[in-house]
Amino acid sequence: MKRNIYLTALAALSATAIGSAYAAKAMENDALAIEAAKIGLTQAVTAAEQHVGGKASRAELEKHKGQWVFDVEVVTGKKVMDVKVDPANGKVIVATEDQTDHDDDHDQAD
Structure with missing residues (x-):
């Protein structure tokens, strides 16, 4: 027993x-x-597009420096910007120019 x-x-x-x-x-x-995000992907894309003044070409939820963020790639003019959006409140954390997309030969690095 x-x-x-x-x-x-x-x-x-x-x-x-x-x-x-x-x-x-x-x-x-x-x-x-x-499931833990307070905003959806659509809201993150809208926030990124408005912040940079361009159109999103790619968006995903990913871990960045140990924190979940929406990573949105926004094209504005001849620049490609990587915009990080907080999934808890929809605010843009940082927007930086994506240097890897300048060569435009669509290799593995892009």
Whole structure:
């Protein structure tokens, strides 16, 4: 009887440990991290376009310096800007010119 209780407890602890490891890994997946965002991708794109005055060509949720951000690539004139938008409040964190998109030969670096 004690053996059955011991095995049941061991199984429950193992399941808890595996579930916790899965949950931690799930937050590393940007597709699953969107659940924690307070704004949607569309709102992030709009904020980035308005901030830079251009049109978005790409957008995704990614980890930047340990923090989840919407990374929006915005084209304005002949410049390509990388705009980071806070998923909690929709404010632009930083906008920098993307130097890798200047050569325009569409290689792996772009």
